[in-house]
Amino acid sequence: MDIQTKALHVGYEKGSEGAMAVPIYQTTAYEFKDAQHASNLFSLKELGYIYTRLNNPTTDIFEKRFASLEGGAAAIATSSGMSAIFFAIANAAEAGDNIVCAKQLYGGSLTLNTHTLKRFGIEARYFDVHDTAALEKLIDEKTKIIFFESLTNPSIDVADIEAITAIANKHGILSVVDNTVATPILCRPFEHGADITVHSASKYTTGQGLAIGGIMVEREELVEKLRSNPRYEHFNKPDASYHGLVYVDANLPPYSLRARLSLCRDLGAVLSPFNSWLFIQGMETLSLRMREHSKNALALAEFLESHPKVKKVNYPGLKSNSNYANAQKYFQDGACSGLLSFEVASFEEAAKILNATKLYSIVVNIGDSKSIITHPASTTHQQLNEQELAACGVPSGLIRISCGLESAADLIADMKQALEA
Numbered sequence: 001m002d003i004q005t006k007a008l009h010v011g012y013e014k015g016s017e018g019a020m021a022v023p024i025y026q027t028t029a030y031e032f033k034d035a036q037h038a039s040n041l042f043s044l045k046e047l048g049y050i051y052t053r054l055n056n057p058t059t060d061i062f063e064k065r066f067a068s069l070e071g072g073a074a075a076i077a078t079s080s081g082m083s084a085i086f087f088a089i090a091n092a093a094e095a096g097d098n099i100v101c102a103k104q105l106y107g108g109s110l111t112l113n114t115h116t117l118k119r120f121g122i123e124a125r126y127f128d129v130h131d132t133a134a135l136e137k138l139i140d141e142k143t144k145i146i147f148f149e150s151l152t153n154p155s156i157d158v159a160d161i162e163a164i165t166a167i168a169n170k171h172g173i174l175s176v177v178d179n180t181v182a183t184p185i186l187c188r189p190f191e192h193g194a195d196i197t198v199h200s201a202s203k204y205t206t207g208q209g210l211a212i213g214g215i216m217v218e219r220e221e222l223v224e225k226l227r228s229n230p231r232y233e234h235f236n237k238p239d240a241s242y243h244g245l246v247y248v249d250a251n252l253p254p255y256s257l258r259a260r261l262s263l264c265r266d267l268g269a270v271l272s273p274f275n276s277w278l279f280i281q282g283m284e285t286l287s288l289r290m291r292e293h294s295k296n297a298l299a300l301a302e303f304l305e306s307h308p309k310v311k312k313v314n315y316p317g318l319k320s321n322s323n324y325a326n327a328q329k330y331f332q333d334g335a336c337s338g339l340l341s342f343e344v345a346s347f348e349e350a351a352k353i354l355n356a357t358k359l360y361s362i363v364v365n366i367g368d369s370k371s372i373i374t375h376p377a378s379t380t381h382q383q384l385n386e387q388e389l390a391a392c393g394v395p396s397g398l399i400r401i402s403c404g405l406e407s408a409a410d411l412i413a414d415m416k417q418a419l420e421a
């Protein structure tokens with residue numbers, strides 16, 4: 001089935017009412033048929049709904065539909081993109097372990113990995129996303145995750161997914177790809193060897209800046225990588241917190257199962273049914289929107305590249321861009337999503353441009369249908385020091401644009417007047 005058809009139909013069977021739109025099951029809990037039924041659900045003898053912190057029919061459809069777009073086996077929806085990332089890491093790593101991460105990450109992921117995980121006893125080690133030799137040197141027997149973004153925010157690099165996942169596979173380590181900016185429409189990391197993907201659904205999935213949410217997806221047959229793998233004993237040995245369940249023997253996608261039974265249960269960062277419903281609406285038009293976002297971004301990038309005030313444009317759809325070959329290899333039809341950045345002379349010059357634009361809203365978000373302009377050094381990346389900023393490719397004159405769905409001609413005209421104001 002084509003991805004656009006899946007986005008409209010997967011996971012939803014109409015009930016006797018024939019409702020065309022997926023219903024919102026706005027409920028906290030579910031009545032059991034009898035005491036035995038309740039007991040069977042808790043012991044996993046039967047699968048069903050228990051309590052919305054564990055599962056919910058509307059969220060279930062969102063999870064199944066998103067997993068099918070990504071080409072995965074199962075998914076867990078979370079209350080935000082950050083909680084999806086935390087779940088993906090916490091499901092594998094514990095105190096004393098380390099994770100190996102690309103330097104070019106979303107600012108929130110950098111602070112999570114460097115500062116918050118450190119307080120949990122998990123060390124983050126960083127490699128340049130284009131230096132896979134450096135990546136391999138960081139691995140040891142305590143490495144549990146290799147984490148990177150397929151299309152990085154805000155440095156706009158395209159990872160060589162196959163090179164990185166080959167190293168992860170060689171060492172039997174789980175690779176986790178944040179595929180937020182590319183979306184499953186443009187890039188499918190599982191086809192290139194990745195094990196788990198995470199997304200901020202707050203971006204292109206909703207598409208109109210309507211809600212915060214996240215999702216973690218696991219590939220098919222991940223059980224084989226986890227089975228008997230000494231790095232992941234907690235998937236292979238009885239879980240004392242769930243009546244001795246051995247996740248790899250449960251005949252269900254094990255990474256999602258453990259995330260649901262342990263992390264959703266104990267951390268509770270789950271998605272509300274209403275937000276699941278919003279994301280289901282967003283998915284219906286995701287592939288159409290991604291095409292238009294990509295077209296607009298390419299047109300704006302080409303204009304910016306020709307402007308004398310612009311020192312550098314970062315957009316992998318430009319032939320001049322060092323990521324062009326990776327983009328052609330990993331992205332559907334070479335379409336590169338709506339995110340681009342460009343560099344002007346200084347912090348002050350960047351501020352002047354932000355203030356002069358009329359169509360671009362100064363907002364710290366991406367993936368909205370309305371265009372957005374951001375100055376990462378003073379906002380999303382403010383918590384990073386000079387060295388950290390330089391390391392993740394965010395100079396002080398960098399401006400990030402999330403190209404919306406306005407007409408490309410209007411976006412270019414407004415940017416021109418702002419540059420020349």
Ligand code: PLP
Pocket residue numbers: 080081082083106108109149153178180181199200201202212213214365366
């Ligand atoms: N990953 C990427 C690439 C992001 O851009 C963001 C947010 O901007 C996140 C994760 C975090 O997502 P959320 O804001 O939904 O927690």
